Ligand SMILES: Cc1cc2nc3c(=O)[nH]c(=O)nc-3n(C[C@H](O)[C@H](O)[C@H](O)COP(=O)(O)OP(=O)(O)OC[C@H]3O[C@@H](n4cnc5c(N)ncnc54)[C@H](O)[C@@H]3O)c2cc1C
């Protein structure tokens with residue numbers, strides 16, 4: 176029997192889909208009982224959403240004003256204290272979880288398994304290394320707590336239909352430091368589907384050429400109800416904002432359909448899309464590396480192809 | 489501040505395509521081009537800029553690894569670091585152990601700022617900076633794309649999934665670099681010559697008294713699953729019918 180504690184990711188009102196994906200990963204551990212911890216301020220509705228995930232037996236909340244923003248300096252000591260009663264402490268491999276979980280691991284004097292992509296035994300996992308060019312099998316020693324992040328692109332979200340109990344955590348004694356202060360979040364997130372959960376993603380690279388030219392990518396995406404992504408080169412050049420970067424150091428995504436326009440297919444980009452159902456590549460260079468992994472390739476000029484697609488679809 | 493400490497890891501160059509050994513005992517690294525982890529090069533560049541603005545007196549680069557890491561440390565010195573410390577270690581160590589060892593060096597150096605890369609592109613762990621900050625009981629600001637220092641406070645812009653998050657941390661602190669923090673300078677030949685005269689200290693990892701035993705065992709490496717070979721279509725109409733066939737549009 177393995178008691179798993181999952182740290183919920185949320186924005187104060189909505190539970191992030193990464194949480195239900197992390198639950199699905201934890202459910203792969205034989206005999207796991209799953210508890211979700213929600214830290215925040217005014218989080219009743221988030222706790223209700225967490226309790227509705229199938230397979231979750233309990234939701235514990237730590238509701239206090241200091242938790243209004245997810246600062247690792249504040250969250251980690253509270254989670255380390257909650258962790259006493261659990262064998263495994265899992266978080267999503269999103270920027271939230273990547274920032275937080277190693278701090279939790281260090282407080283527990285435990286090593287961390289990053290980016291679990293498969294559970295292969297009660298204490299055994301697969302994880303990608305070298306930008307996904309190799310897969311490593313790791314075993315965690317008996318007796319050690321398992322602190323891990325879960326590669327969300329490897330898991331579908333656990334379904335709804337659960338009815339876990341929700342209770343406030345017993346008061347914690349962890350002393351919170353005052354050396355870190357949250358200032359603000361600058362977000363350009365608009366109406367388009369979130370990259371990490373979108374079923375269709377349209378991406379543009381350096382080949383799109385400018386911020387203005389990206390409008391044709393948005394137009395096609397909006398016609399299809401798709402999320403919009405980009406290569407690092409497109410972000411660096413200022414065509415789009417950083418949260419749209421797909422790849423090793425951006426978002427790892429798994430849409431049913433990924434369409435890449437003017438992206439060459441550097442390995443750091445490809446590692447972010449390997450789990451896509453179907454990859455379509457449009458590039459004017461027939462030798463572009465992206466064609467090696469694309470399911471459907473079309474050689475041509477994106478400035479002709481995108482408008483034609485938009486018109487005909 | 490007096491000192492900025494920058495951690496440099498020696499890794500297989502990001503342009504090299506890695507292959508798994510047929511027996512699954514690791515990846516082939518013999519004879520491959522080795523470099524400073526790209527994120528660490530960015531971290532060092534940032535430290536140098538802070539020093540050049542007059543906000544720090546010196547920059548020390550630290551690496552844990554085999555004797556060959558001297559090459560990467562020398563490159564760091566040629567970029568402009570003042571001193572290098574090689575903590576010699578012939579086995580792979582996990583981020584937690586690296587953080588424990590780096591903490592001992594931090595205690596010696598008493599830096600006002602420690603800069604690391606957000607992740608090493610070999611193990612892709614993304615842990616060491618966060619662990620070091622936690623063990624040191626000092627603030628962390630990860631995935632930095634902008635770093636401003638005013639007296640004893642750093643304001644850091646962080647690249648997060650939802651956009652850009654801004655936090656303020658008291659110094660000393662640990663900051664990990666993201667790609668857009670800066671573009672590292674090129675090393676010029678005269679700087680390489682000058683770097684040969686800069687001090688490089690070597691310490692055996694055993695001298696730090698940190699238990700190197702790990703709770704994690706790497707049992708087997710595998711090649712990733714290949715995607716099956718795709719098709720080429722000749723025009724937009726053929727693309728649309730291929731997508732319709734798969735019921736994707
Ligand atoms: C440590 C590290 C991490 C990285 N992480 C990431 C990451 O997370 N994500 C990422 O994307 N990259 C990442 N990179 C960068 C990566 O190596 C590449 O530089 C980047 O992906 C290139 O972007 P691109 O394909 O848009 O640009 P380019 O490589 O310049 O390719 C542009 C393509 O557009 C095509 N093109 C031009 N005009 C047209 C046209 N009119 N019609 C059709 N095609 C056209 C060209 O033929 C070319 O193939 C990382 C690099 C490093 C070192």
Ligand SMILES: Nc1ncnc2c1ncn2[C@@H]1O[C@H](COP(=O)(O)O)[C@@H](O)[C@H]1O
Pocket residue numbers: 495496497498525527528550551552553583586603604605606607608609611612613614615616617
């Ligand atoms: N052996 C090492 N020597 C020096 N720095 C290291 C070492 N291992 C990790 N680091 C630093 O920690 C960062 C994150 O590494 P990781 O947690 O392994 O992804 C790297 O970018 C380096 O700055």
